[in-house]
Amino acid sequence: MLRIHCPFCGERDHSEFIYGGDATVAYPDLSAPMEAWIDAVYVRSNPKGPHRERWQHSDGCRLWLIVERDTLTHAITRVEPARTAIAALLREPGR
């Protein structure tokens, strides 16, 4: 029953979004060693408190978003486009 504030579409029910995993994971180079890929695909921390997640507004603008959510309270403190260039543009529309 989360409400996610999509930077483009406004506040929407989470049923319009799909969850896309842990946004703190940095996927390695395609040719990185196997250990790096195993870490990226299988190893997850399970933090209590603020956490960064990937969500896609799949039934809306289809943008991939980085959602900062508290795993304990479910409070969503920040939502930004995953594409940093778009995020920067939203922060400073004049650029």
Next chain:
Amino acid sequence: MTGYRLKSGGAIDRGNPLTFSFDGRSMQGLTGDTLASALLASGEPLVARSFKYHRPRGIMSAGLEEASALVTIGRGAKATPNTLATTEELVNGLDAHSQHRWPTLRFDLGAINQAFARLFSAGFYYKTFIGPGKSPKSWLFYEHFIRRAAGLGTASRAPDPDRYESCEASCDLLVVGSGPAGLEAARIAADAGLDVILAERDFRLGGALLQEAGGIGSDSPQSWIEQRERQLGQAANVRILRRTTAFGLYDNCVTGFVERLAPDAKVRERLWIVRAKRVLVAAGAMERPLVFAGNDRPGVMLASAMRAYANRWAVAAGQRIVIATGNDSAYAAACDLARAGIPTLLLDARAEISRRLAQDCKAAGVELRLARVPLRAVGRTEIHAVEIGATDGSHAETILCDALGMSGGWSPTQHLLSQRGVKPVWNDALAAFLPGEAREPIRCAGASAGIWRAEDCARSGRAAGAEAARALGRSAPVEDFPAPGRWETPIRAWSFGGIKGKAFVDLQNDVTFEDVRQACAEGYDAPELLKRYTTLGMATDQGRTSAVNALAVIADARGRPLAEIGTTTFRPPFAPVSIGALAGAERDRHLLPTRRSPMHGALVEQGARMLETGLWLRPWFYPQGGETVDDAYLREMRLVREAVGICDVSTLGKIAVQGPDAGELLDRVYVNAFKSLPVGKARYGVMLRDDGIVMDDGTSWRVAEHEYFMTTTTAGAGKVMTWLEELLETRWPELRATVSSVTDQWAGASVAGPQARALLQSVLSDVDLSNEAFPFMGVREGRFQGMPCRIARISFSGELAYEVYVPADHGEILWRALLEGARVRGGGAYGLEALGALRVEKGHVGGPELDGRATLDDLGLGRMASAKRPFIGSVLRLRSDLQRRDRPQFVGLVPVARGETFKGGSILCEAGDESGHGLGWVTSVTESPSLGHWVGLGFVRGGLDAWRDRELVASDPIRGRSTRVRVVAPHFLDPEGARLHA
């Protein structure tokens, strides 16, 4: 117990009698009654049988805490089991039945279970069926009988004929409960301008005040409630929901309600999802039973319930009443009953009480006995006496009575807070859990916060309403929250001294004092363990009246203070929710879209039998005359192999990949190279997931320097699109490429067979289709009747074949033109069944093989993988376990005896050993008209290297069939591809 209707009083309409039936007997009640109050007024002591021992049970409460009087309402498809008689509003024609008894309620053979009570004590199942030397088979054998012997009502297996709906709402303040606290909170908040929703479980507003004789200040309860109800009803910013139970409180103050609509409404129940800025829980409190022998007998009920029946429904619970208490609240109950003219004796476990209470008793005519507790209720299907004594069990004497009230203290209703993880705090002085601190804007008021007196409850409601208003930026008068409790004499909640015989802690689950003691002795002495070991607190009741008493028994057994024992966490739903309400209008297809191919009209016109695959309707086969699907698909296969067939492939996923880095993107997501693909060429590609398992396959066509036309499987279209978007936006933002779904923009047909070129050439005049000008895997753009079209020479069937796409609006025109040309050449249309069979003959992998477990090597496609350049999954696909040679690998299968058939889903085993999981499985089979026998695809451990030309058994234990099959290469037809390149 011989209850009866009092001559005056009550919030009932004596001028409007209602007829209802119980177990087929016609009875009378009054408008305003519940089923329970009407049964009680009719002098009906026995209404149910208990869960495990089939003990006779009556009515023990006047509300949602009822643990005994569970009945079935209605019959056939409309039957609703396990309905509480105490909350069921009486209507004309209500058809109620007792449940879980045979042959009748009064004479129930299941009651023989009582004789074996020692066997059914705590941990019975665990001790009897689980453990060393106990065969799991014994449970499987006995389960059937045990399930019949113990249980509640039975749900109908027929589809529910009633209608349900759901709706969403939002508000500033949600008030749960309309007692003095809820009404006042709503009033103050509404006055301050808040948008308020007030939800009340009952069909009347007023909460516990409805049960009282004395009012608030100078107002009678009736006039106090009516005044506020009128005021709230006139306010535009207040919505009042009656018959509405809040069953769950979720994140962000989202609350779920079920509203039971008035009996004559078209819709039976309505599910509400309410988003509130703040929530006020004013859900009252529930009285606790006392624990003594026979406390479950018909005629034993909560003291507050007796008071409610007398004051609200003008029903006397009996002709001679005894009430047992250890707190002040039962004095008002006893006095109200005595004033209504019912001889009432009050037992108080405490040796001393305040002078005012003693005076009240005297004035009302209540006989008071101090330092006395009930030891045993006497009677079976109804009580006729009670044995009382001192708290240690001494000084026993017998007192005649036909109804026995009990008050073991009160438990504030905090289930909704508990659902939010708010831990309640035990208060020894009040013998009650008080609400803990909530992180969210959720607050308790009234008896839910342990506030007992009506005027204090009203004050706490005003304080909470004003607090909500101020928190949301409105102005409202400041009022203090009153302190909880405020009884005159301290409570004495429990005395477990003289218990002899069956004293129930949980009436609904038949868990006795002795069971809890035994569980503690065996080490199950924590609340959550006890629940699992004894079933205490389970089923529809969820421990409403038993949870705190059980904690007290544990505390007593362990010799520790109750506060150290812990609490039970309540989870949603607070009260049972019908599946119908949750489903709402979303039954059958409801708003599920049906996706139709742009060629749909032409296909149906031609007589196609359509098949639902996912959301899509696709042509399954095209019956001629009386053909079955098996006749039709074999004929359609022959058309393709011998002349030409056309097939609608518009449902394939289509993605336009555009930009200077489009080729680089495809190089990274496919295992094989696409950047090097020349314009005007197509290539078959396979995509892996990060973990190296195959995700999807399809062809991508390079239609321009910076543009590819990607096709995916029909089922994989959405997944692939989301995947590409994720990669571009989260991992590779530097790539100058975009992806757009164009699935719905293009209509496509496959044209396959020796005559494919001739047919296609007849409808496309501006494209040279000759083998030299348009080789295998070539891509061309042309015009079809003036419209742009795209053609690729690709084949799924192994024949000379093309896929041709036109703008969606022209799909039907293309189809008709192709069909006409095909028929002229002795060909025709083929459907999904033939399409699948053709690809099995050719040994192409499809949906059943791409099952999310297979690797590229398992599918025999390892050679496709680029060795020079990395791609998604290229590292993890080389994990040692995925490289094992004994993994199940893709093979072809043919029956040893050529006339035999076998089925997809069969298990592949070695002959003579058809147990266990076998060595592999069959994924796809078809009859092959070209070869004259059945062929199949599947996976077997070690694949062709281990099994080529060896025999296995395709075992089908479900249908009891086994077929000997030979393992062969998965290319049954034209392995050299001569037809393809013709």
